[in-house]
Amino acid sequence: MTAPAITRQGERDRLVVKLSQIDWIFCLMLAAIAAAGGLMLYSIAGGAWSPWAGRHLTLFAVCFVIMIALATVDVRVWFSLAYPTYAIGLLLLLAVAVVGHSTLGARRWLDLGPLRIQPSEIIKIGLVLALARFYHGLPADKARFSGWLLIPAALIIVPAAIVAHQPDLGTALLIVATGGVTMILAGLSLRLATVGVVGVAAVLPAVFMFVLKSYQRARLLTFLDPEADRSGAGYHIIQSKIALGSGGLLGKGFGLGTQSQLNFLPEKSTDFIFSSLAEEFGFLGCVLVLAAYAAVIFMALRMASLAHSHFARLAAGGVTATFALCVLINGAMVMGLAPVVGVPMPLLSYGGTVMITMMVGFALVLSVRVHRYSEVTRGKGAFL
Amino acid sequence: MTSPSIYFDEVNERQGLFHRRAFLFGGGAGLGLAALGVRLAHLQLLETKRYRMLSEHNQFQFLLTPPPRGLILDRNGVVLASNRPAFRLLLARDETTDVTAVLADLAKLAPLDEARLHRAAAELDAAPRKAPVAVLEDMTWEEFSRVNVRAPELPGVTADMGEVRVYPFGGAFAHVIGYVAKVNARDLAKSGPNADPILLNPGFRIGKQGVEKAFDLDLRGKAGARKVEVDVKGRQVRQDPAGDIAPAPGAPIRLTLDADIQNRALEVFGEESGAAVMIDCRSGDILCLLSAPSFDANRFVKGLTAPEYRALAGYDRKPLFNKALTATYPPGSTFKTMVALTALEHGVDPNRTYACHGAWAWGGRVWHCDKSHGVLNMHDAIRQSCDIFFYQTALGVGPDRIAATARHFGLGEVFDLGIPGQKPGIIPDTAYKRRAFPQDPVWHPGETPSMGIGQGYVSVNALQLAVMVSRLANGARALKPRLVHSIGGVVQPSGAEAPGLPFAREHIDFVRAAMASVVESGTAAASGQLGLGPIKMAGKTGTAQSHTYTAAAGGIHGAKGAWAMRDHAWFVAFAPYDDPRYALSVLVEHGGFGGTAATPKAAELMRVALLKDPQVRARIVAPLPTSEPPALGRPGAVT
Secondary structure, eight states: OOGGGGSTTTTTGSHHHHTTTTHHHHHHHHHHHHHHHHHHHHTTSOOTTTTHHHHHHHHHHHHHHHHHHHHOOOOOHHHHHHHHHHHHHHHHHHHHHHHHHHTEEEEEEEEEEEEEEEEEHHHHHHHHHHHHHHEEEEHHHHHHHGGGGHHHHHHHHHHHHHHHHHHHHHHHHHHHHHHHHHHTTOOOHHHHHHHHHHHHHHHHHHHHHHSSOOOHHHHHHHHHGGGGGGTTTTTHHHHHHHHHHHTHHHHOOOTHHHHTTTTOOOTTTTHHHHHHHHHHHHHHHHHHHHHHHHHHEEEEEEEHHOSSSSSHHHHHHHHHHHHHHHHHHHHHHHSSSSSOOOOOOOTSSSSHHHHHHHHHHHHHHHHHHHHTOOOOOSSSSSSO | OOSSSOOHHHHHHHHHHHHHHHHHHHHHHHHHHHHHHHHHHIIIIIIIHHHHHHHHHHHHEEEEEOOOOOOEEOTTTTEEEEEEEEEEEEEEOTOOOHHHHHHHHHHHSSSSOOOHHHHHHHHHHHHSSTOOEEEEEEEEEHHHHHHHHHHHHHHTTEEEEEEEETTTTTTTHEEEOOEEEEEEHHHHHOOOOTOOOOGGOOOOOOOSHHHHHHHHHHOBBBOOEEEEOOOOOOOOEEGGGGOOBBBBBBEEEESSSSHHHHHHHHHTTTTEEEEEEEETTOBBBBEEEEEEEEOOEEEEHHOOOOHOOOOHHHHHTOSOOOTTTTTOOOOOOGGGGHHHHHHTTTOOOTTTTTEOOOEEEEEEEEEEEEEEEEEEOOHHHHHHTTHHHHHHHHHHHHHHHHHHHHHHTTOOOOOOOOSSSSOOOBBOOHHHHHHHHHOOOOOOOGGGHHHHHTTTOOOOOOHHHHHHHHHHOSSBBOOOOOOEEETTTTTTTTTOOBOOSSOOOOHHHHHHHHHHHHHHHTTTTTTOOBBBTTBBEEEEEEEOOOOOTTTTTTOOOTHHHHHHHHEEEEEEEEETTSOEEEEEEEEEEEEOOOOIIIIHHHHHHHHHHHHHHHHHHHHHTTTTSOOOOOTTTTTOOOO
């Protein structure tokens, strides 16, 4: 009995070995969710590939290939690119704040000729990498509670503040939450985490009064009482709940969702794609899709746990956190449990940049599995 | 690699920690997903019904279908008001509609002039959001199809087929039937907060005058609904005929009027101003209720333009005014029938004579007659219409008794016709004087002679005089006039079920005989001949002062001078004399003498009515089988 090829140095660097180590069932799950998205986008376009379904599936296919390719990139390469990625992301965020392209009153895009970059997406990956890189060199006792933790806190707060200023409240929230979860995964004292959550809850009213823009305030108020503004901001929540509820157990049938087909459902291709799915495929369809999401989350966490290096674990864990939080926030939003904050349902919603981010993130997760035996040096010094 | 890159103790510690934390996070995420599942189960399994309903409420709209308005028929079933299909152009606006641009586009497809565009823009401005407004009605098929093809590109534009009220006879029935017109803000305010939603339908019209107004709810019917699937912008995506609710058509209303007589009456009046009322003196049914000149009610349905309205309102012969009901005039000598009957009832000998020399001095002034009649008894005084005889007869019986008689014959009364607009006029007596003149509450004897010839305070409307003569003709019952025969097949109570007239039959017969002599050899002899063989007419002329003759007016009156200064001409009659069936009153406003202006018109209308009556016709034709029946439709006989 020889040990599997993956455990043998030299052997495991061969491409075939690497490809054999990719979790193909995990990839199948991703493809299944993306296919469900394509199906829904086909349906809500009135049974047409354009404008959404065709591009959605094509983009997924391209991203899938990129993901497999990136999965063969050694974790040590990711390790060395962690801080540079974060730095570039942060610089682009600053650039967008100065010369960004604004849509709907928010500066989120950077127009580079044919390329439109949304730096807030780059920083999502960059932040996870940077935090993993930082904690890789931090002893467990210090990661639990020490002055060192001001550094990851700063790593989180700075981009979150810039994104919130764009203003893109949903993404800022996601960045803070992802960072927080990564810190907890890295061993943050749970007591401190609790204190942190309570502290944030305490300052929220002040943020609400003085920091938020009026439309953001309106959205939050609307969430608390959607009936107060039936045709305005409350409209989104009401129509989404109608779409969900009227779907019933088995749904209205493929292509027969009246809420989405007749455009009562707003943002039906992006933020509220899950409502369209719920309307046409009912409770059973929803549970299937949620189960697929759960499978992706648990498989990704398992892959993270298998890694030998702390960097790899935390990077994969952080990506999983981003993904899981996206699913939970969007799900809560379309079901009327959270304010409408503009967080899409990953892989299901139409939208290029979010898809690219997620697939690059999963490439990292797969890479962590493929290279789980890679030994990542602690490097010179503690963190650099 | 020189030194071991992995510190195993730490690896183990940190890996264990990560496992625990990953387990924690995975559990949290799992809980979160489970919570979403519970929420989904709540929405999709427990509250399905509620959200299904809300979804259908979004998906389907019920569009009101206006009910076809009830027909209005004459007594023989001739249609006086009906509906015809019309193509309409509707426009609804929401926040995103650029009304001016859309209207400009529409003007290229349909004949929309500046004024109409202006009106449409104003109406759209006032209309609630998404409520369609009829921009153009009565399009041709070509215009309709042109707009219909382009409608999907023009936001808020639809073209549909509706119904428009049409009055085939235009003017003849305009005052009785009235007209329908668009619902305005005042109508809505009147119908209260729970107004019938059909009132808000674009281009919906309600009755604004006459029968159309009085019986609007009967004629309107109940709106139906069409179930259509709409998208979020309110555009119709699909129709669902199975979900339609059919409208309940309005009830037809049958009037007692006779279209032939009414139309002939309008022709007979031509440009002249006045009124004609004919009553079946056996039943009380009103066969003719005309006010002339009239107007075309169809113009009101379309909506009058300002110049049109000014022309109608400014014309001195007042076409918009119902002279048969709303205008009161002194009855003139037609009132002498009442004075004579009163005198007979109070024991005055019909053979008592008075001498007429054209003028009579009494009470410090001179009372005139139009000529010197010589010595007259009551019969001749009616026949010749001698004023001096009736000045003195009236003084003999006094105002209160005359007024009582007049009231028994319907003068001063407002009848229940179903349509509004009757003015009661005045039948004066001592009580009236007390009531109306607090500073001079005494009836002066000098006021009685004027009353005796139907002048002074006395004023009546044309309907009342027709009722008076129909009761004289009937002789037995105080007939009530009836205008509405049936509503939706439910026959209204007949006017014949009325109390008896408390007058001696021989006295009424005396007056009737005198009226027959008026036509045979009296004031109406020259122009009142029917020419229908044995069928004779009995009547009474009247010439009423329209103002107090003064020296300032140059003493001009009668049939001379400015139109507005001339006397009003009356003729009341019934026929056949020996078997009374039809009674009428004709008023020619400022027409001059009753015998020349009103009598020929009355004779012509009477001829139309008599010749339509098969029993009367049989009497005319049977005794003289060789002679030709008299020509119909010949203009009013003028001698």
